[in-house]
Amino acid sequence: MPQWLTDDEQRAWRGLLQMTSRLDARLNRELQQTSGLSLADYDVLVLLTEAPDGRIRVFELVADLHWEQSRLSHHIARMQRRGLVGREECSTDRRGAFVVLTDIGREAIEKAAPGHAATVRRLVFDGLSEEQVAMLEAFTGRVLSRLDRVTSAVPGDGPAEGIS
Amino acid sequence: MPQWLTDDEQRAWRGLLQMTSRLDARLNRELQQTSGLSLADYDVLVLLTEAPDGRIRVFELVADLHWEQSRLSHHIARMQRRGLVGREECSTDRRGAFVVLTDIGREAIEKAAPGHAATVRRLVFDGLSEEQVAMLEAFTGRVLSRLDRVTSAVPGDGPAEGIS
Numbered sequence: 359m360p361q362w363l364t365d366d367e368q369r370a371w372r373g374l375l376q377m378t379s380r381l382d383a384r385l386n387r388e389l390q391q392t393s394g395l396s397l398a399d400y401d402v403l404v405l406l407t408e409a410p411d412g413r414i415r416v417f418e419l420v421a422d423l424h425w426e427q428s429r430l431s432h433h434i435a436r437m438q439r440r441g442l443v444g445r446e447e448c449s450t451d452r453r454g455a456f457v458v459l460t461d462i463g464r465e466a467i468e469k470a471a472p473g474h475a476a477t478v479r480r481l482v483f484d485g486l487s488e489e490q491v492a493m494l495e496a497f498t499g500r501v502l503s504r505l506d507r508v509t510s511a512v513p514g515d516g517p518a519e520g521i522s
Numbered sequence: 523m524p525q526w527l528t529d530d531e532q533r534a535w536r537g538l539l540q541m542t543s544r545l546d547a548r549l550n551r552e553l554q555q556t557s558g559l560s561l562a563d564y565d566v567l568v569l570l571t572e573a574p575d576g577r578i579r580v581f582e583l584v585a586d587l588h589w590e591q592s593r594l595s596h597h598i599a600r601m602q603r604r605g606l607v608g609r610e611e612c613s614t615d616r617r618g619a620f621v622v623l624t625d626i627g628r629e630a631i632e633k634a635a636p637g638h639a640a641t642v643r644r645l646v647f648d649g650l651s652e653e654q655v656a657m658l659e660a661f662t663g664r665v666l667s668r669l670d671r672v673t674s675a676v677p678g679d680g681p682a683e684g685i686s
Contacts, residue, residue: 361636361639361640361643361644362639363639363642363643363647366652366655366656366659367643367647367650369659370656370658370659370662371646371647373658373659373663373666374658375565376662376666377662377665377666377669378542379587379588379589380588380666380669381665381669382588383588384669401539423543424543424544424546424547425543472526475525475526475527476525478527478535479525479527479531480525480668480672481665481668481669481672482535482665482668483527483531483535486531486664488530490657490661491530491531491534492530493654493657493661494534494537494538494661495530495533495534495537497654497657497658498534498537498538498540498541499537500650501541501545501646502537502541502544504644504645504646505541505544505545505548505645508644
């Protein structure tokens with residue numbers, strides 16, 4: 359017997375999917391229009407600003423962003439053409455090339471961040487009580503730890519998928 | 523002054539982003555490996571199974587999925603080549619073509635659905651109390667209604683973006 363969701367769970371799940379896709383679309387559009395960055399650009403640049411010396415290896419970006427390798431490669435190449443990031447090849451190290459934050463990239467995210475934070479506040483957090491924020495954090499933390507622990511239904515596909 | 527998030531809000535927000543991207547990646551991988559469908563295929567097929575006569579106009583899919591038009595067009599073309607959906611042109615009606623569910627598409631989603639539901643249950647809902655489910659639904663509903671109501675920061679970009 360399949361373990362279907364109850365009606366309440368179904369509504370909560372659909373709500374989460376709807377919210378996520380609409381929030382993504384809205385944040386992406388506002389970012390694009392106010393700063394010229396996409397949400398994907400923004401996510402890459404955030405990771406780079408937080409990395410030591412503003413550089414991260416490609417495989418670490420894959421692990422942090424959970425994008426498919428091909429999507430990441432294409433995206434980084436496009437960001438490179440726009441001058442937002444650079445690439446440092448590393449022929450002596452098997453762990454491969456670094457993606458590095460450029461001055462243009464740093465300036466772009468520093469300019470975009472305040473508006474983006476204000477949009478997130480306006481759409482998600484304004485009027486949320488401290489308890490509700492804590493509940494949201496607990497819920498996401500719970501699912502994240504399940505993603506680490508719960509064995510995949512797919513044979514040979516182990517639970518230890520999370521590096522981040 | 524930018525309205526930065528508090529530390530608690532920042533943690534909850536990062537948790538939500540992390541959870542969403544990891545859950546997406548995991549659900550996509552399990553679906554692919556067990557049924558050959560991607561999460562994007564699945565989302566399109568769900569909408570078609572729920573539509574009258576298993577057909578939806580392209581612009582309605584754009585509104586429901588919140589994908590960019592070009593992404594949707596490419597995706598539908600690929601699904602069509604795999605026989606999962608068909609296309610009915612509609613030259614007499616300005617609202618444009620229909621995407622229609624094929625027998626192959628219906629069989630594919632009926633086969634994939636029980637496993638997908640079990641994965642969602644295992645990763646998200648197992649062990650969640652009724653209260654927590656209700657809280658999740660309330661939270662997502664709250665953000666969705668803000669997405670409908672809150673005026674965009676971008677001039678000329680009105681609040682009435684949601685059709686779904």
